[in-house]
Amino acid sequence: MRIEEHPILTFKRGREVEFTFNGKKMKGFEGEPIAAALHANGVRVLSYSKKLKRPRGFYCAIGNCSSCLMTVNGEPNVRVCTEKLREGMVIETQEGRGELN
């Protein structure tokens, strides 16, 4: 679900890189927000709320609302709407506030 052709805009994308989401291999562009790369791969559920385990996606996309916290390379509570994608990243959903294990 990427825009290939646009009447007004052209998109400058970084080089293509691989990453994993809950163990599954995916492709994205280096430097784009992790949430954008996941969305382009059809992943919209990013986390589950702590108490009721309700699925959550992103909401603000600029680092304000904390609805997009995920575990990235083992580190929990990363806001993936602003965190940039890098080659080989390991991205996982977490439940509520994540804990280091």
Next chain:
Amino acid sequence: MLATNGIPTAEELAPRIPPAERLKKGPVAVIECFQKIPCNPCYTACRVGAIEKFEDINDLPRIDFEKCTGCGLCISKCPGLAIFVVDETYSESEATVSMPFEFLPLPEEGQEVDLLDRSGAVVGRGRVVKVRKGKYEDRTPIVTVTVPKHLSMVVRNIRVGGGKK
């Protein structure tokens, strides 16, 4: 009604339609801008002074239909995409409407397209006679299509391909 669905009623449109006498003489701009907003590029775009000077930037555009040559230079400069040029002298049975069109795919000259009214409903088929998409238009191409003459004040959009939806 503009205030509730964005579609002008006949009464709202009436003062914006050029007089029949003027329409018989050739292409002319129809400015469908009905609300006082802080905006004036239509005035700065017109090189023959057909659009009166804005005393206040919130003024409604006022056009002198006799001065307007129908050149279309104001179409792509209007941020409201509210200006159309209508030529009722195109042929015996057809008029042309020139409109801004910022979508892909862009039609080719000669191509047949669906004609849409102000609510996006299909009202007929027409043929693209011209597509202007130079540096001046700056990615707001101007498409000129033929329309049955009685639809010259109805058609305000096109759909390329057609048959969809």
Next chain:
Amino acid sequence: MKHAQIAVIGGGPAGLMAALAAAEMGAGVTLIDRNSRLGGQLVKQTHKFFGSEKQYASVRGVDIAEILSEKIKENPKIEVMLNSTVVAYYPDDGVLGIEVEEKKWVKMKAERIVVATGASEKFLLFENNDLPGIYGAGAVQTLMNEHGVLPGKNVLMVGAGNIGLIVSYQLMQAGVNVKAIIDAAPTIGGYWVHASKVARLGVPILTSYTVKAAYPNKMTGALERAVIWKLDENWKPVPGTEKVFNVDVMCIAVGLSPLAEILWQAGCRMKYVPELGGHVPVRNENMETTVPGIYVAGDVAGVEEASSAMMEGRLAGLSAAQSLGYDDGSCEEKKAEVKRELENLRSGPVGEKIRKGLSKLAS
């Protein structure tokens, strides 16, 4: 500790103009933005802007951002810090705490501060409003126009103000289907020319409607269906008027509120003015807040337009520089010109709300 003569926080239209104006007077400026590129809201706007030539009318928002960023880069008096978020202001010693990129911390002492942090989106309450697929309008724009990723296939837009109307138009441009635009108010709040643009694309605008509930797909947990219902004259929902939309995205565009955290931390006097979007800073005619040396401009000072944000930014930049003694004699006249321009922009019927808000703020 870093030092700056004038720190401008936020690189949207207000901050960009503030930095340029202060540098024009000869002051040294550090411009700080948390994004990786300058422009704020402008970089997401594909449409040509209103206003007059002074505010780059007829130029697309994204191109205005480009023009102003170029001017900033060429100006030796302006230092730019990108990927840098101002997270704290320590009022006792007037120091800014800035988080740079990946958790690097910088402290900065600035002689003058211009806060131009913009605004953030309001939420809307309804059943299941937290489902994945329900996004703020700004988030949809960021995803689509900055990163080139589509938010989904079918969208219900909530809000018929300028943002709801424009984002609907942008969604259609990107090839996404907008099923309808709804608004709880009985009339369209945005400019009619924007409403007409989407109407002729075949997108219905339904006024006096609100969201009743949203429902998830059982498998994915993400949005699949939205139900709306009509409001009567007293804004009470009318049972039996429900309409169902099969949409994978609901886009919320019900207004913005000023992002004023830094101003709260600094102890600036704030006042609740609904016409300006919520709590806004009290300031004098030079855009200086009740804390001397802290200036404001743009949406953080009252949610309005890019055209007025630019003018306020210029005013704040000129004033801040002048207060540091940078004035070649032209400052007063330049400020007067900007004030006239602002008055012009706000003089019409669509400026009424802002005029009302500003007079409340001053009283």
